[in-house]
């Protein structure tokens with residue numbers, strides 16, 4: 001058995017022994033020949049953390065002519081925002097407002 005397979009086996013054993021499912025992808029990447037570029041469920045990179053409404057100074061009324069319905073981040077189908085947490089009014093506004101193209 002070559003050195004790379006021994007190393008991979010050792011990582012697998014450690015993963016099983018500790019019940020660490022996150023170590024398994026590391027075992028595949030241990031020899032450098034297999035590398036996953038797809039985010040794993042639960043990875044921080046696969047989740048987008050939205051900004052709390054208070055932090056974005058969200059308000060349920062427009063600011064002048066600026067309102068969520070005209071913002072590039074607004075998702076009309078669900079009355080949500082790509083950046084801000086919770087339900088968003090089409091007539092709302094926050095400091096992250098950006099004109100829809």
Ligand code: SF4
Nearest residue numbers: 068071074081094097
């Ligand atoms: S104005 Fe703010 S809350 Fe409204 S859609 Fe744009 S980013 Fe989201």
